[in-house]
Amino acid sequence: MSDPRGFLKVRTRREMAERPVEERIKDWFDVHAEHGAQPWTREQASRCMDCGTPFCMTGCPLGNVIPEFNDLVSQGKWEDAYDRLSMTNNFPEVTGRVCPAPCEHACVLAIHQPATAIKNDEVTIIDQAFALGYVRPMPPQRLTDMTIAIVGSGPAGLACAQQLTRAGHTVVVYERDDAIGGLMRYGIPNFKLDKHLIDKRIEQMEDEGTRFMTNMEIGKDISWDELRSRYDAVVVAIGSGAPRDVAIPGRDLDGIHFAMDFLPDTTRRLYGVQPHADISAKGKHVVIIGGGDTGSDCLGSSIRQGAKDVTVLQINPQEPLERPENHPWPTYARTYQKTTSMQEGGEYLYSTDSVSFDGLEDDLDRVDVDETSVPAGFVADSHGHVRGLKIVSVELDENGRRVHVPGTERVIPADLVLISVGFAHPDTATLLDQLPVELDGRGNVSRDAQFSTTQDGVFVCGDAGRGQSLVVWAISEGRSCAASVDKYLTGVTELPSPIAPTDRPMTLPLKALVH
Template sequence: MLTIKREVPKAKNPLKRQQNWGEYYLPFSERKLEEQGSRCMDCGTPFCSTGAFVNGSFGCPLYNLIPEWNELVAKGNWREALNRLMMTNNFPEFTGRVCPAPCEGSCTVALHDSAVAIKSIEQAIVDKGFEEGWITPQPPKQRTGKSVVVVGSGPAGLAAADQLNKAGHLVTVMEKADRIGGLLMYGIPNMKLEKHVIKRRVDLLTQEGVQFVTNKELGKDITLDQLLIKYDAVILCTGAQEPRKLDVEGSTYSGVHYAMDYLTQSTKHMLDPNEPLSISAKGKDVIVIGGGDTGADCIATALRQECKSVVQFGKHPQLPQERAEDNPWPEFPYVFTLDYAYEEAAAKFKTDPRQYSVITKKIVSDQHGQVTEVHTIEARVIKKSSGQVYVQEMAGTEKVWPADLIFVAIGFAGAEEKLLDQLGLDNKNSLVQADYGNYTTNIDGVFAAGDMRRGQSLIVWAIHEGREVARECDKYLMGASQLP
């Protein structure tokens, strides 16, 4: 109902929450959540659920039955809401925490008011399901005798494993890291996704019959040929782990690190204080190069390590307060927001750490090769009538920034090209060549899905592709599939 205004869980005090690594928001009452569910209009065409393509996509790629479970929550029928939610999403406890919610950007209510709080309701449904004991191990009643190994335990790999296990296959998930979860574990800080949430799901999958193997790397500890001998099919979901390089003078100096190396080490140390912490922001001037979510996570992590200062460079101008003309509903809204990390930095240093339209020109070090400065210049993006876009540097805007640590967070170039070549997989631009919809590679019995196939993307797309590749693999093994 439009008489009820949008509410979402309130965040903890931005200064106090920097003193720990817990999730940064406060609990939301069931009554409030039921009120928020009642704001859903049960649209004739629920754009929030479509995941359709119009020069891209809008809505939820998982085709979640959002109006249905919103209505059930509004009526207090939480258990049935959970059943509807789990029909399309294997891991709503992950998406409810870290998905940017393209569904809300496509909410019909958002045409004239604030969108329905879909993401908050989604998380509350699944968390209540665990708390009430409604989510229990459901191993398949029969086994097919077919075996599949899924390489990579991020959201795509876990979704594929879950679906194939439901179909009765014997599934093994192989992970090169020491813990299961991929980027869920080491790429997303604990304050956005507490790691016990991942363990809870992995424990459930284990009880349902999925086997997990850690510290085993494809191409190093075992070959693809060995996997094909041991298993009836192989699904590759190793992600897009190759970081984009920072191509400027001084990028190899001591103190320059890729964001994922920093976040991984910080999470490992947070989980086990005996793990070494060679990259620490304590007492240091920190520069984050790259304006996305990973850069924001570096800021939040550096704050908890008690950095001296932190600044983030983005090459694009500040986003508008309202949708631009070329960003209409129901597309995802590219508008200005105050992410949790920026709120925390502003609370501590009295200013937003983001610097817009900044190009890094060079990095300077001392005589020992340790970073001391970053030199930048402001730039503007020029779009010609032909559609061609170029960046124009603005003379007289040069600036020097003190820096002890620099984190490079400018995205990922694709999968590890050396691994792709070693495995003999057809690839282009460091991505496996496997068509969307069938996910088959040039090697019989080998499938690929997720970021290593489509490139750096969202968790909902990873789960979507994990579900789809499972269906195609099931067809390969059995001739047909009942998987959705």
């Protein structure tokens, strides 16, 4: 360690400065005003205690060797830090920006002080590496004669592709959209993840030998069984694309959309790509059902589009400010944290459920809705446009079940409703028709301990097999799946396998600490 007493000398945690709200809501650039190494970066990294048992590593499914790269940052050894980080993480430019940092929740220092700024160290390392030219192609020393198709170019598919390409296999990544990146490309707003970072990584992967095919929807442009016959192995990394819906009266009114119809179009317009649904929040009363990260992204995007106002509905109560007793250290604890979008405006209504949508016939004049009554002319008609949403407060009964609070029903104005309540399972319709695989009880693609499906030579990784999860889990799944594919093709593998398909947060095996 550069300073074994660093955590005693530096007790205050510091974050990257953000641009003023009034400035950043006028554009789609990164919300941060600082990037790369700062005068205080090395001092902050010195707060890492280099614990004998690094619980931060058990919190990270990638098995990042966090104390080592923290120590290298504290010494200003940027190339060494990048080499250490990139041994376990293919895309730190993504995790360093959008991961909720379960590693910091497991930080030993966090028991009595603010956690070590692990996430900030990670993003600083990769930003320095890009700026100083340390991110170079790593092509294989020799090529095998094995070919692999990977369907889906999200974090799981790309991590799997990069690992297998570096092992010497010929890898082709198929993406149904017009650009590579999956939800990293079109699902995460540009102010959180600038797309030039994805472009840089794709350029590196192309120089290593990975091939990319865009505008190719498997099952339509080429069948699944044909794909299997062309390649020695196929990896299904299609994500969890079937959104959860809200089954309440008036759902078929116009103006009600899923969040993942709204967010991708926002980025498409920004980059001059024709939007699919062309949904805009400009001048509208926007209501977002669901208060998670995706709901926050919808909030920030709606504000930048010029929404009249934005209301975010969260059926759960507001998270506690401190770690609750039922989430003891070092588990991941959901505590209240204002996202950058929450800092920019909008109103969050906690412990609130949606009851029904109300609408106006298209030929009627718009009528604003107050919070106590439904104006004359409101009808739940499938030919009309949504104009209001009836909501109600909820509380827990003696059995811990959510119940509506009598007398709390009211209507809020809603010209645009965005449903952001997560995803149910992957879209497997064509896969089941053309290359039948078994599904698990939740509708995800079933796999064994080696990420293999019930079809020989067909593997699955990421949300398609695990279910909706974090980007850091997707990358880890892609890396582990790559090791299984490599072993299937060659009989042995030297690729790391940080997790098993059955691993869940804070149940990681010891092997995650040694790769």
